[in-house]
Amino acid sequence: MDRALIDSLSSTFDALRVEVPREDRLTVQAPRDAVMSVLSFLKGRGYDHLHMVSCVDWMEEGQFELVYVLSAYGTGQDSASNPGEEIILKTRIPRELPTVVSSISLFKNAEPYEREIHELFGVRFEGHPRLTPLFLERDYEIPPFRKDFDTRQYVEDFFGSIPPVGEEDQDV
Amino acid sequence: MRELELYFGPQHLGMVGNFSITLKVEGDRVVKADANPGYLHRGFEKLMEQRSWIKNFPMVCRINVVEPDSMELAYATAVESLAGIEVPERAQFIRSIYLELARVGSHLFGLWAYSNMLGFDTAAQWAMYHRDLVLDLFEELTGGRVYHIYIWPGGVRRDFPEGFEKRLVETLHSIGGCVPDYDACFFDNRLFYDRAAGIGKITREEAMEMGGTGQALRATGVPYDVRKIEPYAAYDKVPWEVPTREDGDAFSRIWVVRDEMIESVHMIFKLLDEMPKGDVYNRIPNPFKWRIPEGETYVRCESSRGELGLYLVSDGGDKPYRVHFRTPSYPHGLTILEKALVGESISDVGNIMISLYVVAPEIDR
Amino acid sequence: MDRNQLVKWLKAPAKMGHKYSLHAVYFCTGCGIIEVPPSITARWDAERFGVLPTATPRQANLFLITGYVSVKTLRAIIRTYEQMPEPKYTVGFGSCPINGGMYWDSYNTIKHLDRYIPIDGWIAGCMPRPEAIFVAVTHLWTLIDKDMADGYKRYRKHYAAYRANQEKVLRGLDWPPLFPVEEQ
Known part of the structure; x- marks a missing residue:
């Protein structure tokens, strides 16, 4: 990983925790307000490929962790970035009032990821144009990917309550 | 002219896979497209949090039915990187050969879908027949036609059976011998050019800002391939090329697929020549009591449709804490497709969708 | 063709016609669709058994x-099934429609499909091979011969119960009942 990038990251932003777990990997822990500026800083440095936006539910700590994985396409003339390196940007938000600013203005492909996280975790993205349901047909009391949603219990309660039809005249 | 809303799919002959698009049309032209996935959502990532590390192998391969093998590889490498397991040299080669074979099978399936969609029935029948020959090889190697569960943490499940290499080479030669026929019948056919050239065009900049990978990006002239930029398995042991085209339309994407298949077959021959002898499997701890140390990892590999990533978190328990797949069809089917459909005619919706190789189960997971 | 076939053709030509020209709806409902293209193309050739995919239900x-x-x-699926003309036959392909298969604890998949629409036969396995489709088709012939493939009749008979189950899962259906549902 490029030493200069790490130095300029920590000099531009305070309150960042930067780690290098592997030589081609950089993990950045940022506060919620700094996410957009860190993303746009990294995009300016040639990391123009957003792999995905993910979310982890740390229920015991009462937090959601949003994860942005970035790398470079490596086509820009001046970019010193190597496409074989990934940057994982993480931010923690409280579980009670989970809102974060949408990153669609920087990366267009963040749109379906944020829509999915809104549906499956219940995180609100400010400035997202359509936070409509993406996958699910039914409504769930708790968004189903949260850790306190017990899918086995749900299946037993809900699908178990549906009676079989016409069993009395099946003689085979 | 009046705008109409048209529901395209899921039960529609022009739709491959259980997927639906809501189109706003003006006459025959698409004004706006809204992808509507979710018909295949099973909540895989939630189910995987409730199964032990080893029991997840039958799960991961079912995320994508067309090419389950790259899913196995992504999960196996992620588990290996968290648990610190080494893979023997021979297993790396076998993995590469196996994945390239899967790529050929998957592309042949895509070719079937595409040529069937355009009405080239002869090429479609050939492609499906040749894919079946590849499936026969998989059946001999792994015991399964569709789902193989062959890649395991620490290597692969078993070595090549006796005489397998010879049959592999024979089958690939018999498929490769038909490339001139495919060319004459389909790829060099004027009708294919008329139907595909200039259709579903996306520029290089658009593809990159919408997260395109795979042939969607390589058809715009960017040689972006994870096998080159972050080599895994044995892809750095033999020389090979990344085929690209310049135009970024459906025609270029299908040609990239064709060139990629040929490159894959050549790569298999080179890998077979270089393959060392030795073990194919490093022992892992008792899978019933297997706990993986706390940590997180992101791994990626090149599937037949583009870049496949996996974000895996362990909390030190016997089950994964969080699994998230970055599947290539996700940006292709939800972001790029919506853009590429605008301004095209209704009859080209399936054309564009299959040329982007959108596989619905992989979007929904 | 044995001697009985001729008698059957003379007795019930319509039934024999249905039996030997099964036209399947082209609807990829799940991952089992991966074995359907091989079955209908040159190598396995389902047309030997009179099975062809058709564009519309x-x-x-x-x-x-x-x-x-x-x-x-x-x-x-319900919409497609209700659009098909009678007589119609349904076959569940793979383990998952039978009892949920390996998605038994998934919150978003149906566990017993025969509680929502009637099913005439099942093909077990994940993935069933193309041969299994053909075995199922020949079994279906026997069932049709014996008038036991009566799913569409059961659907008529128990429509109220099926409709109630469908409405329970889908939270209200936005189309009117196919058959009159008596008030109870």
Whole structure:
């Protein structure tokens, strides 16, 4: 990983925790307000490929962790970035009032990821144009990917309550 | 002219896979497209949090039915990187050969879908027949036609059976011998050019800002391939090329697929020549009591449709804490497709969708 | 063709016609669809058994439900099934429609498909091979011969119960009942 990038990251932003777990990997822990500026800083440095936006539910700590994985396409003339390196940007938000600013203005492909996280975790993205349901047909009391949603219990309660039809005249 | 809303799919002959698009049309032209996935959502990532590390192998391969093998590889490498397991040299080669074979099978399936969609029935029948020959090889190697569960943490499940290499080479030669026929019948056919050239065009900049990978990006002239930029398995042991085209339309994407298949077959021959002898499997701890140390990892590999990533978190328990797949069809089917459909005619919706190789189960997971 | 076939043709020509020209709806409901293209193309050639895919449910009489059924797909399946003309036969393909298969604890897949639409036969396995489709088709012939493939009749008879189950899962259906439902 490029030493200069790490130095300029920590000099531009305070309150960042930067780690290098592997030589081609950089993990950045940022506060919620700094996410957009860190993303746009990294995009300016040639990391123009957003792999995905993910979310982890740390229920015991009462937090959601949003994860942005970035790398470079490596086509820009001046970019010193190597496409074989990934940057994982993480931010923690409280579980009670989970809102974060949408990153669609920087990366267009963040749109379906944020829509999915809104549906499956219940995180609100400010400035997202359509936070409509993406996958699910039914409504769930708790968004189903949260850790306190017990899918086995749900299946037993809900699908178990549906009676079989016409069993009395099946003689085979 | 009046705008109409048209529901395209899921039960529609022009739709491959259980997927639906809501189109706003003006006459025959698409004004706006809204992808509507979710018909295949099973909540895989939630189910995987409730199964032990080893029991997840039958799960991961079912995320994508067309090419389950790259899913196995992504999960196996992620588990290996968290648990610190080494893979023997021979297993790396076998993995590469196996994945390239899967790529050929998957592309042949895509070719079937595409040529069937355009009405080239002869090429479609050939492609499906040749894919079946590849499936026969998989059946001999792994015991399964569709789902193989062959890649395991620490290597692969078993070595090549006796005489397998010879049959592999024979089958690939018999498929490769038909490339001139495919060319004459389909790829060099004027009708294919008329139907595909200039259709579903996306520029290089658009593809990159919408997260395109795979042939969607390589058809715009960017040689972006994870096998080159972050080599895994044995892809750095033999020389090979990344085929690209310049135009970024459906025609270029299908040609990239064709060139990629040929490159894959050549790569298999080179890998077979270089393959060392030795073990194919490093022992892992008792899978019933297997706990993986706390940590997180992101791994990626090149599937037949583009870049496949996996974000895996362990909390030190016997089950994964969080699994998230970055599947290539996700940006292709939800972001790029919506853009590429605008301004095209209704009859080209399936054309564009299959040329982007959108596989619905992989979007929904 | 044995001697009985000729008698059967003379006795019930329509039934024999249905039996030997099963037109399947082209609907990829799940991952089982991966074995359908090989079956209908040159190598396995389902047309030997009179099975052909058709574009619209209006011209079909066989519904292969290929694989797991998510809640969202169930709506499309019911609509497709109700559009098919009678007599119609449904076959569940793979383990998942039978009892949920390996998605038994998934919150979004249907566990027992025969509680929502009637099923005439099942093909077990994940993935069933193309041969299994052909075995199922020949079994279906026997069932049709004996008038035991009566799913569409059961659907008429128990429509109220089926409709109630469908409405329970899908939270209200946005189309009117296919058959009159008596007030109870």
